Amino acid sequence: MTNATIPPAATSLHPLAPPPIVADSVTRLGPEAEGAVLVAASHGGAYAAYLAAMSRVRGVILNDAGIGLDRAGLAGLDLAQKIGLAAATISHDSARIGNGRDMLARGVISQVNVAAIAMGVEPGQSCAEAAARLAAAPLPFARPAPYAEARRVLQPRGPRGPRIVLIDSAALVKQDEDAGQVVVTGSHGGLIGGDSWNAIKTDAFAAGYNDAGIGIDDAGTTRLAALDARAIAGFVVDAATARIGEAASTYEDGLISRVNRRAHALGLRAGQSAREAVELLLDAIEGRIEA
Incomplete structure (x- = not known):
């Protein structure tokens, strides 16, 4: 996992926003993720959001993974909403899945949950702009129910x-x-x-x-x-x-x-x-x- 700074265009709009934590995979988070905005190039499924929530992040942006069958690539947005975690996905056609830095640099928001909408995040924004807006999000009000991969x-x-x-x-x-x-x-x-x-x-x-x-x-x-x-x-x-x-x-x-x-x-x-x-x-x- 690597930290990355918000590009100048986003920083100029939100000069006090701390930089997000940037990760190639949500499975590789350290203690520094707590209280931060996470930009992780994992798919937006339920388990990815669960891991983000268990790391006690303030907000999370994932990859929509083509959305796919039964909208599984967005399932994490619903899980996050249930605990008050602001969450969004970027379009798989805008940045490479598995590459957090590319996601921050090129990603375009495709889907958001209600908690993210409340922070001014919306489809069509750059990933960097959305991450800056999520820096003001309140911390989740609950922890997610236990969830395990099989x-x-x-x-x-x-x-x-x-x-x-x-x-x-x-x-x-x-x-x-x-x-x-x-x-x-x-x-x-x-x-x-x-x-x-x-x-x-x-x-x-x-x-x-x-x-x-x-x-x-x-x-x-x-x-x-x-x-x-x-x-x-x-x-x-x-x-x-x-x-x-x-x-x-x-x-x-x-x-x-x-x-x-x-x-x-x-x-x-x-x-x-x-x-x-x-x-x-x-x-x-x-x-x-x-x-």
Whole structure:
């Protein structure tokens, strides 16, 4: 996580506004976030807002991740509103998901909750301007109800066969236990911090994500190339077909929008269901097909 200053255009409008805390992921917050405005390049789902609220921030701006199925990319706005936390999202077409500095520099507000509206935040504002306005927001009046992301392991081909690891967030991966397996996440497909290890923190056989609407600079798919560099098959599902933040939805509902070279060599294609793709990957692990 890195601090960043508000660009001059916003500072001139709000000369006394403290700079926001800027993070590539809401999962990487330190104690300095308490009482501050947070600009985090995570998707705007419920768990991201929950983590922001648990860090006791004053206001939060996330990425709308293409909004997607059942408006899952905005679910965090409702969670925040319930505890009086001012929250907004920037358009995925205005700044790169997974890159907090880009979000502060280029982001344009797409959606807001009522608490943010009360602070003068509205769609069409720059992210920097919105962050400056949120600096005057009152602290939330409550803490959120307990909320946890899920991890589930499926063994469809018996106890000695390959496993399907369903994790709502890539942060739940287990480096040793999940190595060599098919990992399906609810996370966005944007590479965090430009580090290929952040694509998936294990040597999985394959990994799947939500494309977060793909977005500007194809940001919602940038983990795919990083996985190719590590010889890991990768795919993303269309945000309009699966709820971001929910691995089960990626697996059960998702239709693939893009694959990397390794996955293509194994037979994965855009338009396939994630279930069909996972079956091909399990076949490959068992040696039934060769890349």
